[in-house]
Amino acid sequence: MSAIFNFTFVPWFRSVAPYIHMHRGKTFVLGMAGEAVAAGKLQHIAQDIALIQSMGVKVVLVHGFRPQVNEQLKAKGHAARYSHGMRITDEVALDCAQEAAGQLRYEIEAAFSQGLPNTPMAGSTVRVISGNFITARPVGILDGVDFQHSGMVRKVDVAGIKRTIDLGALVLLSPFGFSPTGEAFNLTMEEVATSVAIALQADKLVFLTEIPGVRTRPLEAEGEDNPIDTELPLAAAEQLLASLPPASNPSDTGFYLQHCVKACKAGVERSHIIPFAVDGSLLLEVYVHDGIGTMVVDEKLEELREATADDVGGILQLIEPFEKDGTLVKRDRTEIERDIANYTIIDHDGVIFACAALYPYPEARTGEMAALTVSPQSQGQGDGEKILRRVEQRARAMGLESIFVLTTRTMHWFLKRGFVQVDPDWLPEARKRKYNWDRKSMVFVKKLT
Numbered sequence: 001m002s003a004i005f006n007f008t009f010v011p012w013f014r015s016v017a018p019y020i021h022m023h024r025g026k027t028f029v030l031g032m033a034g035e036a037v038a039a040g041k042l043q044h045i046a047q048d049i050a051l052i053q054s055m056g057v058k059v060v061l062v063h064g065f066r067p068q069v070n071e072q073l074k075a076k077g078h079a080a081r082y083s084h085g086m087r088i089t090d091e092v093a094l095d096c097a098q099e100a101a102g103q104l105r106y107e108i109e110a111a112f113s114q115g116l117p118n119t120p121m122a123g124s125t126v127r128v129i130s131g132n133f134i135t136a137r138p139v140g141i142l143d144g145v146d147f148q149h150s151g152m153v154r155k156v157d158v159a160g161i162k163r164t165i166d167l168g169a170l171v172l173l174s175p176f177g178f179s180p181t182g183e184a185f186n187l188t189m190e191e192v193a194t195s196v197a198i199a200l201q202a203d204k205l206v207f208l209t210e211i212p213g214v215r216t217r218p219l220e221a222e223g224e225d226n227p228i229d230t231e232l233p234l235a236a237a238e239q240l241l242a243s244l245p246p247a248s249n250p251s252d253t254g255f256y257l258q259h260c261v262k263a264c265k266a267g268v269e270r271s272h273i274i275p276f277a278v279d280g281s282l283l284l285e286v287y288v289h290d291g292i293g294t295m296v297v298d299e300k301l302e303e304l305r306e307a308t309a310d311d312v313g314g315i316l317q318l319i320e321p322f323e324k325d326g327t328l329v330k331r332d333r334t335e336i337e338r339d340i341a342n343y344t345i346i347d348h349d350g351v352i353f354a355c356a357a358l359y360p361y362p363e364a365r366t367g368e369m370a371a372l373t374v375s376p377q378s379q380g381q382g383d384g385e386k387i388l389r390r391v392e393q394r395a396r397a398m399g400l401e402s403i404f405v406l407t408t409r410t411m412h413w414f415l416k417r418g419f420v421q422v423d424p425d426w427l428p429e430a431r432k433r434k435y436n437w438d439r440k441s442m443v444f445v446k447k448l449t
Helices: 002-023 034-038 042-054 066-075 091-112 158-166 189-200 234-243 253-265 281-287 309-324 333-338 383-397 411-415
Strands: 027-032 058-063 134-138 151-156 170-173 176-178 184-186 204-209 231-233 270-275 294-297 302-306 343-348 351-361 366-374 402-407 420-422 442-447
Touching: 002 281, 002 351, 027 034, 027 042, 027 189, 034 042, 034 066, 034 091, 042 058, 042 091, 042 281, 058 091, 058 158, 058 189, 066 091, 091 170, 091 176, 091 184, 134 184, 134 189, 151 176, 151 184, 151 189, 158 170, 158 189, 189 204, 189 253, 204 253, 204 281, 231 234, 234 253, 234 294, 253 270, 253 294, 270 281, 302 383, 309 333, 309 343, 309 351, 309 366, 343 383, 351 383, 366 383, 383 402, 402 411, 411 420, 411 442
Parallel strands: 027 058, 027 204, 058 170, 134 176, 204 270, 231 294, 366 402
Antiparallel strands: 134 151, 176 184, 270 294, 302 343, 343 351, 351 366, 402 442, 420 442
């Protein structure tokens, strides 16, 4: 069992390393719905936040308290009232909100104070600091509805928050703000988190929510043929939002999406909607290639392009495991640096997930596609086909009539994509002289039409 664990853990940890490096020193604003605490998820969420903070991420956590306030109101026999997606906060609701916020902050601070041996929090030191970082103003009267003590964010104490997170502490914010006269206003978690992320120009805004994300066809039922759209360009998100009815309930597709769009338009690099119901969803979204929820980003993160000298290290890291198991012929750094212009790569957020090289033989009107590699993390998602199509395009642009590959293990993949097997004697003379007869590689050719 230990050997199996070692075999899987080591490559997994290596695959996570680029994201650890990428996020170190970055600022994340996390908006946690009060429903996550009500569902008993706080302990695991706190462990995951402590973990990402230990890897150098600066964290601002904004908690919601919708169900907790409603519970307090119910206990007092007072009905919860909403309009325009916001709570109407009368005197009773304000008292309930203050009680709920105090209780939740106590529970959250306790969760970050755990340190029992043999738990994820062992050895961790998370300093939680709260404060009056938010200045608020009243919502006032909208469409004839008096929101009373409900407010909106007027100003964020950016300098105070930055000083605190730069000291290594976690900033905890409740959805409350205060006016210059000291009056308290009940705010929404979503607006506070979005406003803070924009004011800080955070690297990420992440909502831990009741919903799994935005589906590829949002107006249709969930199912295997309607999965979560893991990456939504800002333009597409705006278009989708415009087509949806106004969102007033957290389960509405546009409820969190509207805040993600607002944040990205105002300079936050990426905003996310992830489900708190999935254990470890925060880690899966931040440190795994495709994530688990929906990310709104101002531009498409995945790029199919020709390689540059800066990509040599990433290509070496990608192909190394396949060289070790004999799938690929070993290539050293000098060879890849010399031939880097021949390589095509798929780059996702600074990490190379697929590559291939094209070596032309103009005298024979053909070219060799070599070192075709797709990361195990993204296999089965079409990256191999994308690389193949780009290599074919490059070959046609060079006036080549075919491409060929040499392989010992992946012959079926090429056969399914229009390659046919030929005898090694078919190879161009220059390539035939370098053919390794001991390796006994099979040769497959595809004509370009």
